[in-house]
Amino acid sequence: MQEGFSPAAAGAGSTVPAVSERLVLARLALAAALSAPGVVGSDAGRLGTRTTLDGLARLPGVTAVVLPDGRYGVSLYLVARLVPLHPLAERVRALVARAAATAGLAAALGPVDIAFENVVENAGAPPV
């Protein structure tokens, strides 16, 4: 696994600070999950522990943890609309895998665990 990987810094001569693969995967996974139709938001939990710190920013509802084989296991905690949840989970997994592959991190991506923490009845309702 590369330390200090950054897709933005991959180009020669870039001065963008390097970011670990773990953070990049967490960002990509959360963005991919939130882009899935049927996903309303993410849930950091009551104490906010299901969060990845990204510098001063927070990525709520996503964690990425290194596994013994060197890959990163990603966990997503999501709030969804009232739609069939297993097909939605598979769509989210496919989107995360595609985003990781696009960023050149397909080999670093381990299993993507998805937990549906809440559902909202109305399409316009805010995430809980």
Add this chain to the structure above:
Amino acid sequence: MADETTAASTRATTPARATSTEASPLRTEHGTTTISDTVVTKVAGIAAREVPGVYALGGGASRALGAMTQRVGIGDERSQGVSVEVGEREAAVDLTLVIEYGESIPQVSNRVRENVIKRIEGICGLSVTEVNVTVNDLHFAGDEELPETRVQ
């Protein structure tokens, strides 16, 4: 109000339910899918309310407490009167209902049971082993009318 209880359970018997316990879509090589108790509770509550003849969910105390917590923005009406046990592939649901006076309690209970099973299996993909329904009150039209105030 006399309590009328129709506690009954519905066993999973359809082929779809039988196969869902054999091959779980929850655990794949690409990761696991977890559905929290909150989700199953809400789905069951919403499904129960969809059935005509159901006036409300929950006992008197839980409805009073629910009304209070909703007023301060921390409660959710959809989960009151619903208790679930969620396993890896199966769920069991306990519901407490208030039914409209004049409706057949066994018929409404059966419709609630069918709808709850259908919704939980459709949305959550969990096999529902039992839905226990307790009817703890009847609602009469006009019960909710506010008393006249002395000051106009």
